[in-house]
Amino acid sequence: MDVVNTDQAEHWASVAPTWVEIEDHLERTAGGPGRRAMDRLDLQPGQAVLDLGCGTGPTTVDLARRVGPDGSVLGVDIAAAMLARARERASQEGASNVHFVHADVQCCDLGVAAYDRAFSRFGVMFYADPVAAFANVRTALRTGGSLGFVCWQHVMANEWMLVPGMAVTSVTGSPPAMPEPGQPGPFSLCDVDRVHAVLESAGFAEIEVVPHNDVISAPEREVGDYAAIALRMGAAREALREADEATMARAFECVASALAEKVEDGQLRLTRGVLLVTARA
Numbered sequence: 001m002d003v004v005n006t007d008q009a010e011h012w013a014s015v016a017p018t019w020v021e022i023e024d025h026l027e028r029t030a031g032g033p034g035r036r037a038m039d040r041l042d043l044q045p046g047q048a049v050l051d052l053g054c055g056t057g058p059t060t061v062d063l064a065r066r067v068g069p070d071g072s073v074l075g076v077d078i079a080a081a082m083l084a085r086a087r088e089r090a091s092q093e094g095a096s097n098v099h100f101v102h103a104d105v106q107c108c109d110l111g112v113a114a115y116d117r118a119f120s121r122f123g124v125m126f127y128a129d130p131v132a133a134f135a136n137v138r139t140a141l142r143t144g145g146s147l148g149f150v151c152w153q154h155v156m157a158n159e160w161m162l163v164p165g166m167a168v169t170s171v172t173g174s175p176p177a178m179p180e181p182g183q184p185g186p187f188s189l190c191d192v193d194r195v196h197a198v199l200e201s202a203g204f205a206e207i208e209v210v211p212h213n214d215v216i217s218a219p220e221r222e223v224g225d226y227a228a229i230a231l232r233m234g235a236a237r238e239a240l241r242e243a244d245e246a247t248m249a250r251a252f253e254c255v256a257s258a259l260a261e262k263v264e265d266g267q268l269r270l271t272r273g274v275l276l277v278t279a280r281a
């Protein structure tokens with residue numbers, strides 16, 4: 001496999017086993033926005049679709065259902081362990097019109113004018129050269145085909161990541177390492193103007209970027225479970241990589257109490273902000 005995003009390949013290979021274990025939680029954070037983005041893509045029976053950075057494949061299977069048995073979906077991901085779970089899921093759910101390929105979207109051969117739609121749920125923010133990656137996707141789309149994806153707004157609009165991150169900082173004494181603005185990472189496409197600039201440079205037209213804000217909620221009794229999972233994800237996980245048992249225990253207490261402050265009327269409520277993006281090839 002040709003890879004230019006070697007750091008990301010290593011990163012996602014290392015987090016994939018955790019992602020498989022916490023997939024129900026990931027569905028709670030990503031499921032709603034993913035369906036919203038998919039609804040905007042005007043999927044029709046019989047279409048050929050790409051799922052970019054498909055991870056463990058929940059959206060690949062959903063796309064396959066939406067395009068029906070005469071359509072097909074190719075899930076592309078840089079992490080083999082994610083794809084192993086995606087293949088298992090597709091087989092369990094009887095999705096026979098899906099295939100998966102282990103590849104780096106930025107540099108792999110996705111074909112020419114071979115697809116009607118390209119979709120991604122939080123899988124397109126990790127390219128060192130996003131213009132090259134999106135240009136590769138555009139080449140793979142038929143003229144008039146479309147791209148639709150959902151990405152995160154700024155961390156300040158996402159308390160579900162911010163609150164655990166700040167609580168961990170109070171334990172480690174320094175903020176978790178964050179990529180520089182514009183560098184690959186969950187917030188690399190959080191700026192609306194940047195999304196327009198990147199997609200325009202990659203040759204897309206009719207670019208629409210729609211912010212959507214809502215809340216993730218969970219019953220108060222799940223605060224402890226939520227805190228335990230938050231420590232295994234994203235910047236909190238990185239910040240605690242070398243932590244001993246006592247530090248981990250303190251981090252758990254701090255995250256749980258920060259989350260408890262976000263409980264209203266028996267419900268944990270945390271803001272979530274995304275950008276819903278569509279563009280024409």
Ligand SMILES: C[S@@+](CC[C@H](N)C(=O)[O-])C[C@H]1O[C@@H](n2cnc3c(N)ncnc32)[C@H](O)[C@@H]1O
Pocket residue numbers: 005008012026030034052053054055056057058059076077078079082103104105106120121122123124126127
């Ligand atoms: C935040 S996860 C989202 C996974 C999935 N779309 C979901 O919503 O559950 C990002 C995914 O993008 C993949 N990824 C990151 N960089 C990639 C690249 N250059 N080419 C292909 N996949 C990539 C990662 O391996 C990971 O599975």
